[in-house]
Amino acid sequence: MRIAVTGSIATDHLMVFPGSFTEQVITDKVDAMSLSFLVDRLDVHQGGVGANIAFGLGRLGLRPFLLGAAGVDFAEYGSRLFQAGVETTFVRVSETLHTARFVCTTDQDQNQIATFYAGAMAEASSIDLAEVHHEVGGFDLALVGADAPEAMLRHTAAAQALGIPVAADPSQQLARLDAEQTRRLVEGAHLLFTNEYESALLRERTGWDEGEVLERVGTWIVTRAAEGVSILTAKGTRQDIPAVPTDAAVDPTGVGDALRAGFLAGLSWQLPYERATQLGCALATVVLESAGTQEYKLLPADLLSRIDRVYGRAAAREIEPWLEGTA
Template identity: 70%
Template sequence: MRIAVTGSIATDHLMVFPGRFADQLLEGRLAAVSLSFLADRLEVRRGGVGANISFGLARLGLRPLLVGAAGVDFAEYGRWLAGAGVDTSGVRVSDALHTARFVCTTDEEHNQIATFYAGAMSEARHIDLAEAHRRRTLDLVLVGADDPEAMLRHTATAHRLGIPVAADPSQQLARLDAEQVRSLVEGARYLFTNAYESALLMERTGWSEEEVLRRVGTWAVTHGAGGVRLLTVDRPPVPVPAVVPQRVVDPTGGGDGLRAGFLAALSWGLPAERAAQLGCALATVVLESVGTQEYKLLPTDLLASVECAYGVDAARDLAPHLDGPVPDERR
């Protein structure tokens, strides 16, 4: 399966505040907040949802096409992604703007305050997905958080060309209006949101959960440590528990890892429940590392996590695709 991942390409500046944001917020004074948090650690990492998901897919042995816009400073980042196995021929490189920046501070309870600077991402609206499809047929397009006009254009192009869409509006839901959100969701084969985004999506569209499900194939709703719920119209929800991490080092990028694992398993012809299980396992690998693309991925360790969380049958289904040993049913 040839997967195109559209979405942001960014540099992450990740800081850690050794306290609780909540302790600094004064009741009755939230209308005029002026705060500064003294961070005691800074990590500068590669990021962006499009790049992160593409990187995860490449780590799992696929060669995804990354579709997005980057800046004049992209050369080294581009070599990194290409070296990992990502096809970067779909990246538009601006001749004037810098690559987008994500600046995020995390407190001791893993709450986050972040700012995103779009930079060259604003040029993603000029990318024509149809050109990539003409060069080599696309079997699935994930439309991730990006320049809003680009998200709408890619969705419309994919539907016009008959390419299945995985809608993942995530951070951009807060910026999109009702009609835009409806356009991104309507007709998607897969829809990804976290629990808060689910409520926001329904508020924006005016649709109930059932009305959303009548318009999409499978809706994957992530609940952090609570795992994933797979929703499909006229069927009971399928809960998929999370893979418990040994230690959460950095929560940034866990959702991108989940999406990469989910899409990879789908490309192998596995059902949505198995896809969610692999996604949860990969998300945990990301959570146990600092940064969103610095994790090591060992098939044997990943399969061991899957077997521990979901049983030997799940590990056996995934093993042939991960080049790992097939678990012994007698264990």
């Protein structure tokens, strides 16, 4: 399966606050909030939702095409992505702007406060998905991840016009999108990814209830952190897949991106949605145990052990042949 992954390319500045955000908020002063946190650690890593998902797919043995905009400082990052199995030929590199920045602080309860600076991402709308589609011989799936809103809308429209199934993943950009833009990104999607909070925000933005959303998409995949993943369909079916538990959580940044990578890899291998989700959950926990969204070690034996332990031997055996040779 030839997959186009569109979305942000960024540098992550990740900090850890040893206390709890909720203990710092004075509820009757939220209209004049001024918070400052002394953090214990700062880690700088390469990230961005598009790059994270493409990186995971590359590590799982696929060769995804990353379509996003990066800055004048992208050379080293681009080389690293290419070595991980990502096709970076069609990344737009700005001549003047720096790669986007994601600045995130995580507290002891895994709550996060984050800020995102677009930088070169503002040029993502100049990327022509249709042109790349024709140049590479066609895409089988286009994931439209969080990016400049104009780029997200353009990629969605191009994919639909070409008959390419769309995996809609608006995630953090839901806060920036208006009702009409959100509807255009969701309508007709083959897959829709959100986390639990984004599900509520998406319903608020579109004015559609859950049933009305499901009438417009093929399958809605809702991630629920430690509670796992729910797979919803317009036929009224719901399948709940438990998460792969861990006692060694380090940072939740990029966990959802890893789940998407695992799921899409399973989909490309024609695994059923249940198995694809289980693979995604296992990879997500590996990332949860790592500092940085692309710093994890992908060991097939480790993934299979996690899948076997949580989902059973049959699940591990069905996935095992596809993991041979990945690293």
